[in-house]
Amino acid sequence: xxxxxxxxxxxxxxxxxxxxxxPKAGETVTGARFAQHPGGKGANQALAARRLGAxxxxxxxxxxxxxAESAMRLLREDGVDVSxxxxxxxxxxxxxxxxxxxxxxxxxxxxxxxNERVGAADAAGLEECQTVLCQLEVPIPAVEACLQRAQAxxxxxxxxxxxxxxxxxxxxxxxxxxxVNEIEADYYGQALxxxxxxxxxxxxxxxxxxxxSGEELARVPAFEVQVVDTTGAGDTFCGALAVALSxxxxxxxxxxxxxxxxxxxxTKPGAQPSLPTRAKVDxxxxxxxx
Ligand code: RIB
Numbered sequence: 001x002x003x004x005x006x007x008x009x010x011x012x013x014x015x016x017x018x019x020x021x022x023p024k025a026g027e028t029v030t031g032a033r034f035a036q037h038p039g040g041k042g043a044n045q046a047l048a049a050r051r052l053g054a055x056x057x058x059x060x061x062x063x064x065x066x067x068a069e070s071a072m073r074l075l076r077e078d079g080v081d082v083s084x085x086x087x088x089x090x091x092x093x094x095x096x097x098x099x100x101x102x103x104x105x106x107x108x109x110x111x112x113x114x115n116e117r118v119g120a121a122d123a124a125g126l127e128e129c130q131t132v133l134c135q136l137e138v139p140i141p142a143v144e145a146c147l148q149r150a151q152a153x154x155x156x157x158x159x160x161x162x163x164x165x166x167x168x169x170x171x172x173x174x175x176x177x178x179x180v181n182e183i184e185a186d187y188y189g190q191a192l193x194x195x196x197x198x199x200x201x202x203x204x205x206x207x208x209x210x211x212x213s214g215e216e217l218a219r220v221p222a223f224e225v226q227v228v229d230t231t232g233a234g235d236t237f238c239g240a241l242a243v244a245l246s247x248x249x250x251x252x253x254x255x256x257x258x259x260x261x262x263x264x265x266x267t268k269p270g271a272q273p274s275l276p277t278r279a280k281v282d283x284x285x286x287x288x289x290x
Contacts, residue, residue: 002053002054002055003053003054003055003130003131003243003246003247004054004055004056004057004128004129004130004131004246005046005049005054005055005056005057005129005130005131005132005133005239005242005243005246006056006057006059006126006127006129006131006132006133006155007042007045007046007049007056007057007058007059007132007133007134008042008058008059008060008118008122008123008126008132008133008134008138008142008143008146009040009041009042009043009045009046009058009059009060009118009133009134009135009137009138010040010041010042010043010060010094010110010112010115010118010135010137010138011038011040011042011043011058011060011061011062011071011072011075011085011093011094011114011115012038012039012040012043012071012093012094012095012096012110012115012137013036013037013038013039013067013070013071013093013094013095013096014036014037014038014039014040014095014096014098014231014270014271015034015036015095015096015097015098016034016035016036016037016098016099016100016231016269016270017032017033017034017098017099017100018032018033018035018099018100018101018229018269019031019032019033019100019102020032020099020101020102021101021102022099022101022105022106022107023099023107032099035269035270036070037270037271037272037273038070038071038072038073038074038075038271038272039071039096039098039231039232039270039271039272040060040071040094040096040115040137041135041137041160041162041234041235042058042060042134042135042137042138043058043060043071043072043075043272044232044235044236044239044271044272044275045133045135045160045235045238045239045242046058046075046080046133046239047074047075047078047080047239047272047275048235048236048238048239048240048261048265048275049133049239049240049242049243050075050078050079050080050239051078051275051276051277051278052239052240052243052261052276052277052278052281053243053278054242054243054246055081055129056080056081057080057081057084057126057127057129058075058080058081058082058084058085059084059085059118059122059123059125059126060084060085060086060115060118060138061085061086061087061088061091061114061115061117061118061122062085062086062087062088062093062094062114063087063088063091063092063093063094063113063114064087064088064089064090064091065091065092065093067092067093067095068087068093071093071094072085074272074273084122084125084126086114086117086118086122087114088114088117091113091114091117092111092113092114093113093114094110094111094112094113094114094115094137095110095111095113096108096109096110096111097109097110097111098231100229100231100269103227104227104228104229104230104266105230106229106230106231108231110137112137115137115138116138116139118138118139118142119139119141119142119145120141120142120144120145121145122142122145123142123145123146123148123149124145124149126146126149126150126153128153128155129153129155130155130156130246131155131156131157131158131242131245131246132146132147132149132150132153132155132156132157132158133158133160133238133239133242134146134147134157134158134159134160135159135160135161135162135235135238136159136160136161136162136163136164136165136167137162137163140165140166140167140168140171143159143167143171144168144170144171147159147171147174147175151174156176156177156245156246157174157175157176157177158175158176158177158178158179158238158241158242158245159171159175159177159178159179160178160179160180160234160235160238161178161179161180161184161187161188162179162180162181162184162234163184164180164183164184164187164188169191169194172188172191172192172194172195173194173195174195174197175195175197176197176198177197177198177199177200177241177245178192178197178198178199178200179200179202179234179237179238179241180192180199180200180201180202181201181202181203181204181234182201182202182203182204185201190214193211193213193214196212196213197212198210198211198212198217198251199211199212200241200255202234202237202262203222204222205222206221206222207219207220207221207222207259208220208222208237208255208258208259209255210251210252210254210255217251218250218251218252218255219255220252220255220256220259222259222263223259223260223263223284223288225263225264225266225267226267227266227267228266228267228268228269229266229268229269229270229274230266231270231271231274232265232270232271232272232274232275233262233265233266234262235271236258236261236262236264236265236274236275236276237258237259237261237262238258239261239275240257240258240260240261240262240281241254241255241257241258243257244257244258256285256290257281257285260281260284260285260290261275261276261281263284264276264280264281264284
């Protein structure tokens with residue numbers, strides 16, 4: 001039986017220029033290729049979980065412009081429940097301007113648009129589920145309300161603290177799982193470890209670590225793959241970890257599953273187009289005897 005996951009978060013259209021060196025401040029670079037894909041950390045994580053076999057409900061907000069349908073296309077095609085996604089009249093759909101270097105590293109600037117209209121009241125739309133998953137590309141009161149809604153539903157609450165920004169200490173202390181990369185871990189410091197929940201630290205090519213009260217419980221190395229585009233790798237990891245924990249995998253197996261999904265995602269361009277299916281992740285692990 002499928003696990004159930006509710007995601008409240010951002011929905012963007014990603015405008016991607018890839019293949020040219022990343023520009024420094026004030027610099028112009030030429031020679032890039034252009035592509036556009038659906039994106040946004042919330043939508044990416046929702047779709048990642050869906051492709052890995054979960055029933056997923058997405059709550060978010062798009063504008064009433066021509067970009068909205070493009071931003072929602074893959075969520076709809078893959079069967080994410082988007083009945084709770086609002087369309088805000090007179091507002092622009094969120095857009096991310098993404099530069100991807102020949103080595104697959106990226107720079108992202110987000111024009112949040114309609115994502116800023118997601119409010120605390122919207123969390124009430126989250127239906128019964130095993131896990132509620134949030135990120136920080138929507139206003140913080142909405143994320144706090146998700147924590148309360150998850151508690152009311154008896155669901156696990158996972159917060160991916162990306163991008164890093166101030167959040168109430170109570171949110172950090174009460175989350176069941178916090179997911180951070182190295183930049184976010186530096187930003188929050190010891191505040192991450194004050195609660196009794198799990199903290200998952202992703203370390204890129206160094207793998208991932210799971211801690212509780214500052215004590216390491218599990219660690220997995222990164223998988224060696226040919227990196228094409230790292231955009232959305234963190235989102236893939238978060239969606240996959242939400243699925244793995246909802247399926248009651250052990251901490252180590254959950255980290256391994258999420259790392260495998262993220263490794264597959266970086267081998268293809270774009271965030272959402274690169275999200276792997278469950279069959280691909282299972283085969284990737286089986287090929288390695290895992
Ligand atoms: O994490 C990658 C995502 O960040 C992109 O899809 C972009 O939309 C930004 O939200």
